[in-house]
Amino acid sequence: MTVAFVTGATQGIGRATAERVAADGVHVVCADIQETATTVKAIEAAGGTAEAVSLDVRSASAWEEAVSGVLERHGRIDFLANVAGVVNMVSEDTVVGLTEEGWDYVIDTDLKGPWLGMRAVIPGMIDSGGGRIVNISSLAALRGLPNLAAYSAAKGGVAALTRQAAYEYGPHNILVNAIAPGTIDTPILGDITPEMKEANAAAHIIKRLGRPEEIASMVAYLFREGSFLTGLTYPVDGGWSAKGNY
Template identity: 85%
Template sequence: MPLANTAIVTGAAQGIGRATAERLAADGLHVACADIQDTERTVKSIEAAGGSAEGVTLDIRSARDWSSAVDGLLERHGPIGYLANVAGVVNMISEDSVVGLTEEAWDHVIDTDLKGPWLGMRAVIPGMIDNGGGRIVNISSLAALRGLPNLASYSAAKGGVAALTRQAAFEYADRNILVNAIAPGTIDTPILGDITPEMKQANANSHLIRRLGRPEEIASMVAYFFREGSFLTGLTYAVDGGWSAKGNF
């Protein structure tokens, strides 16, 4: 049975989320562009290119928002075949070391970067089971695989995403639901907007391919997992310009 043609992409207002929404629409899916921010630019870009999309206001930390979003999509378009959990934050509230973290900062990052993907999977998996299957991709991070400075809460959250991905893959593989994660290196997105050119270059130099990644390069891996990766589940795949292959930093 073919999968349903509707995909949810969180964080679709900008960066990796926007690139993913645009790529999936170009591949023929109807894309629900979900974000706490306005996704009108993403939707218009997709429609201008001949694709099908709609904006969905969604705070991924809210179970109520997830329920409302999924129920609305089911009513308008039928079953949901795909979920890309892209939305995430870094700690901008406090220092992000084990000692320097505040509870407020910890809760904000964990609620967004780990609880959010869990709520998303919880919202869509029952319908995927009823419809004969689905594909889910969660965005983890290289910080889940390597120790990196001043990223304690972020590393914990993204490590949790990788672990949750493996567990969900195990739990639902026999229901034709494949669940994978991507661990990006440093990607040139608006989240880097406030750093200096020197810091950007230092991040670029961390990769064997000595540049920053592009959002569309992560989007292409999401598309691969969704459309081609029919014998892949439970992976956390590094799309990191070779960073994880280095013996040192």
């Protein structure tokens, strides 16, 4: 049995990823700080297999407990998708307006979380002969965007960490890549106005917001295909990164 561990699986890109990977016949461990029973039920209703795991990605001990449990039950983790992430809801997210609390809130989830996940999973991948890891970065890692200082730093760190881990663990047949989504229509956009959504859609060459399943399909490709790809961050952004202006 092939096993994938997906964080942030309650909603948005994480849930879409869990459902997409399960549709390929992979057993999915749906991990989130919130309950993931709804995601598991949806996967099972579609004929797949999944299980729910409670996980705070900021906690090293939580990662160790979750991963050791999966290894005890299944003997392996073949794929890891580090999807869980937040934006700064604590303070303004500019260099001057950012607070230490706001910085820590974003960095701990969006950058420390993927590091802890890779640290927990890679030893087992080495023991089993290899694996695939996909980290979710952001277009904010590649372009300067307003009011996203901590978020940009975290997602830029994800891209850099992805490159380094790919180099370090490539000899163990572990391929590590990242995806940089454009603006995706997920619950994280729930509080923005229709005008803001329109502005975000207009930034893309494809004049709409992305869908979670479009990111999930890229994760699935990097898991099951992509055998000569590692260490890179792939924009899935409706062409936004190809534009010469915002």
